[in-house]
Amino acid sequence: MGDDPRRRVPRTDVLLADPALTAAAGTVGRDRVKAAVRAAQARARRGEITPDRVRDAALAALPPPLPRRVVNATGVLLHTNLGRAALSDAAVAALVAAAGHTDVELDLDTGRRARRGRDAVAALAAAVPDAAAVHVVNNGAAALALAATALAADAEIVVSRGELVEIGDGFRLPDLLTSTGARLREVGTTNRTTLADYAAAVGPRTGFVLKVHPSNFRVTGFTAAVPVGDLATLGVPVVVDIGSGLLAPDPLLPDEPDAATTLRAGAALVTASGDKLLGGPQAGLLLGQADLVHRLRRHPLARALRVDKLTLAALTATLGGPATPTHTALHTDPGDLRVRTDRLRESLVADGCAAEVVPAVAVVGGGGAPGVELASWALALPERYAAPLRLGDPPVLGRVVRGRLLLDLRGVPAAADEAVRAAVLAVTGAT
Numbered sequence: 392m393g394d395d396p397r398r399r400v401p402r403t404d405v406l407l408a409d410p411a412l413t414a415a416a417g418t419v420g421r422d423r424v425k426a427a428v429r430a431a432q433a434r435a436r437r438g439e440i441t442p443d444r445v446r447d448a449a450l451a452a453l454p455p456p457l458p459r460r461v462v463n464a465t466g467v468l469l470h471t472n473l474g475r476a477a478l479s480d481a482a483v484a485a486l487v488a489a490a491g492h493t494d495v496e497l498d499l500d501t502g503r504r505a506r507r508g509r510d511a512v513a514a515l516a517a518a519v520p521d522a523a524a525v526h527v528v529n530n531g532a533a534a535l536a537l538a539a540t541a542l543a544a545d546a547e548i549v550v551s552r553g554e555l556v557e558i559g560d561g562f563r564l565p566d567l568l569t570s571t572g573a574r575l576r577e578v579g580t581t582n583r584t585t586l587a588d589y590a591a592a593v594g595p596r597t598g599f600v601l602k603v604h605p606s607n608f609r610v611t612g613f614t615a616a617v618p619v620g621d622l623a624t625l626g627v628p629v630v631v632d633i634g635s636g637l638l639a640p641d642p643l644l645p646d647e648p649d650a651a652t653t654l655r656a657g658a659a660l661v662t663a664s665g666d667k668l669l670g671g672p673q674a675g676l677l678l679g680q681a682d683l684v685h686r687l688r689r690h691p692l693a694r695a696l697r698v699d700k701l702t703l704a705a706l707t708a709t710l711g712g713p714a715t716p717t718h719t720a721l722h723t724d725p726g727d728l729r730v731r732t733d734r735l736r737e738s739l740v741a742d743g744c745a746a747e748v749v750p751a752v753a754v755v756g757g758g759g760a761p762g763v764e765l766a767s768w769a770l771a772l773p774e775r776y777a778a779p780l781r782l783g784d785p786p787v788l789g790r791v792v793r794g795r796l797l798l799d800l801r802g803v804p805a806a807a808d809e810a811v812r813a814a815v816l817a818v819t820g821a822t
């Protein structure tokens with residue numbers, strides 16, 4: 392028995408002092424690491440693994456840190472499955488700072504309670520001077536639900552049949568709206584709705600007229616929709632769900648409505664998401680007339696839709712900070728993308744990995760700017776590398792087009808090019 396490898400199983404205290412296992416204890420807790428170590432030791436004693444594998448077996452049995460950070464080389468800039476907008480460094484720093492105790496609801500000068508989220512509200516108001524008042528809730532759907540509840544419970548929401556959309560994941564706007572107790576008064580048809588249609592439906596039972604931007608599809612051909620300016624003549628509040636969170640016009644996205652222009656056209660209230668084109672955290676933005684925003688803010692439901700301090704911090708930093716990664720990805724010149732992609736290819740080829748550079752088309756995605764095609768360039772690899780890259784560390788997600796895997800750098804921060812290079816080399820086996 393003297394030479395029985397089972398007797399060489401490392402001791403618990405030795406394993407727990409291992410740097411990798413100590414680091415893991417810092418994230419998943421010492422108890423879990425201990426349990427993983429004991430289980431690995433037991434496997435070694437049973438002869439299932441050799442004693443020198445105990446440390447790695449314990450590490451492998453620990454839960455991976457969640458969520459996994461991934462590289463979005465899909466060419467879909469706001470990918471809902473990948474968490475939509477990636478936050479700016481400024482927003483990340485604000486999130487981290489906000490994780491401790493903060494002055495979120497306290498005025499440090501007076502020592503008295505202060506309005507929660509006042510910094511985010513001030514930053515949003517400063518970004519959209521056309522809004523008399525603003526409020527922030529949990530997401531775009533919450534903004535709509537609050538508007539419907541506070542302004543149209545037991546009343547009618549007049550809305551075009553062409554705008555009763557499904558947002559995603561099976562959630563449909565009409566169901567969301569009626570779940571609040573509001574009744575829908577549908578007008579017009581799928582492809583055409585006129586001002587006369589709205590006018591015929593508006594009356595004493597009207598809570599508001601709703602206009603929803605079709606942000607994830609387009610109706611083309613024989614179509615008609617009524618501009619906000621015309622709806623504003625109907626004598627009832629016009630609520631506009633612009634979707635993407637664009638605050639001011641972007642010449643690159645001529646068909647995407649923005650909050651400032653929509654308010655100036657006469658909208659009483661605009662609702663939008665924080666994590667689409669605004670490039671911030673998940674949030675619902677409400678901008679508009681002071682009396683309406685005040686009613687929303689004071690409604691009991693507002694408390695249930697309240698945003699947490701992390702979101703408020705990230706939103707404030709997004710609104711007041713430098714260009715977001717979303718903005719940068721959207722506005723990067725295709726020529727610059729080509730230079731980056733060529734450089735990546737050359738360095739891969741130098742390491743023995745064959746790859747090509749091909750023209751590609753990126754899209755905004757995530758419920759924004761359907762039909763907008765952004766010229767881009769992609770690294771093309773054989774399709775068989777798609778799964779190993781997805782399962783790599785970090786996972787790199789591309790897009791398979793006609794038997795080839797395309798890695799589009801438009802949505803990848805330039806600082807991550809090196810990680811893409813290393814990931815490709817790892818899966819293609821080149822050195």
Ligand SMILES: *Cc1c(COP(=O)(O)O)cnc(C)c1O
Pocket residue numbers: 530531532533558603604605606607632633634635663664665674675757758759
């Ligand atoms: C995305 C979107 C929503 C839902 O917003 P969330 O922030 O995802 O809740 C609602 N309406 C429109 C028009 C949208 O584009």
